[in-house]
Amino acid sequence: MSGAAPRVAATRVLDAVLHHGRSLKAELTRVLPTLPDARDRALVEAICFAALRQRARADAALTAWMPKPPGRRDGDLRALLHAGFAQLDPLGLAPHAAVAETVDAARGIGRAHQAKLVNALLRRAQREGLPEAGADAAWPGWLRDRVRADWPDDADAIFAASARPAPTWLRVNRRRGTRDAYLARLRDAGIEAASDAALADALRLPESIAVATLPGFADGDVSVQDGAAQAVADALAPPPGAHVLDACAAPGGKSAHLLERDPSLRLLAIDVDPGRLARVRDTWQRLGVGEGVDPWASARVADATTPAAWWDGRPFDAILVDAPCSATGVVRRQPDVLLHRRPGDLGALVALQARLLDAAWAMLRPGGVLLYATCSILSAENAGQVEAFLARHHDAATDPLDARFGRPSGGGRQRLPGEGGMDGFYYARIVRAS
Structure with a gap:
């Protein structure tokens, strides 16, 4: 697959999220399965998260560097530039490849006539870096004001933490083994992790990781849960x-955790949305808990x-x-x-x-x-x-x-x-x- 293809996919996702009110999770769920290479899927996800986290800096660059920044009618161009900036900073991809493939992606989204513009803006970002912006700049003013009113001494730390990538937390399924045993499996697979004394089933990884690489994930040995x-x-x-x-109850992680700990619970999980309740049942099935396994557990659509x-x-x-x-x-x-x-x-x-x-x-x-x-x-x-x-x-x-x-x-x-x-x-x- 061409290196431009994941950039095109990331652009489509960002355009939908930035300009059409779509959910990032929903768009990634729709787009990622269309990419056969796991490396491309990982790249698209990384670009989208990085671009959204530094949206304010990218917007500041477009305002400063263009007489007329792209508006809603040019949403795909704006999204492409956000994707290109994110590859340079904070992802730190090789500049030549990031710029060249993003310029090729301009042609892939029907913007061949603006490929030179894309190249010039990305080269400038490479030379000068994006303008700095406060960690709170991405927050809408009304919400930023509420956070500062509720947490006057902690607001800056909240904004800074919210702009950083989160670590990956795992929950070990007690029905399938101990936390120490799973920690050893991770280390055998070359994956670093640490336990947390306050959380009996938790392991923390310093970086994000594709779930497919986690030992026993498909078999329900472990879940990803903060x-x-x-x-x-x-x-x-x-x-x-x-x-x-x-x-x-949706998506089912918390009820599954309760059942992993105590199969004797007479647990009823409800959700008002049938599609979301289906996710609960899928979660339970992968983990080997709930309906069909635990006689007193059930899930139903209810308000x-x-x-x-x-x-x-x-x-x-x-x-x-x-x-x-x-x-x-x-x-x-x-x-x-x-x-x-x-x-x-x-x-x-x-x-x-x-x-x-x-x-x-x-x-x-x-x-x-x-x-x-x-x-x-x-x-x-x-x-x-x-x-x-x-x-x-x-x-x-x-x-x-x-x-x-x-x-x-x-x-x-x-x-x-x-x-x-x-x-x-x-x-x-x-x-x-x-």
Whole structure:
């Protein structure tokens, strides 16, 4: 395959994300399988993430270096230039190849008449480097202001951590072997990793890695899951054989983790979207847990905000509400979040979270535990949400979590992006009075 082909593919993905509101994950899922060479797939993914993380610097270069920078009607040209800049900095690819193949890609997207322009701009970037921009420059102003208001002493560190690539975290499947045994398998394969004392099933790799290269991945021996998400199982900590609800289950990693630890759980995983629930079942099947394996585990399409439509009336001992949120804690893994969020989104999300919490509370037995979790760093979705919930429900009280889960915040704990090498995450463990 020509070296221009992955650049064309990366350009198509970036154009869809930058100019048409598409999800980076969805576009990569669509485009990567069309590339037969694993090296090309890895290159496309690396270019797209790097380009989105340094979007503000690339835009500053185009504004400074062009009398009329490409607009929406020239979105593919703008996306191609972002892809070209990313290859030079931060990816550091060989400049000759990066420039030549990107110029060839201009022809591949129907921009042959602008190949000289592309060459000139990339050569200038090679000589001068891109203009510097603050780590917060990619954040929309309204969201940047909220982060600074919520975390005045930590905002700069949040923005900096969110602009850096994230390490790869693995979760070892207890049903298939021990963490130490899997760590030895990684080292035999030439893959460096380290365990984490605070997370019993976790291993951390310093760099990203293709899952196909992980020993036993296809067989379900291991999953890719950030350490902050793995901590959910410890925060919920259902007793053996408990009746558990995962109220927003897709894509299934957290419910799978619970089942890996305790096959006796009577666990119900629900999601309102049939396509997303199918991902839960796929995850369970690969890992050898859930339906068809564990007699008390099941998954079904259901809306957690309307339990009257599906709940059989048997109270749950433990409920996980891993709520839809702004995803501001995972920008380093989902840089397109900053393109898609709008000011009106936050109010709608806060209202949905409140409905989920109230509906879940009605299904929880006295003495039961509800874990509220988000991958947000915004107070309105986290500490503020829990404080409002406690004010509505006088039979509710928070059960303090320890420092493994971050810093105290309202009735829960907040981990900020990059702390402990993990994503930003919020946890609140709420107990119903007996």
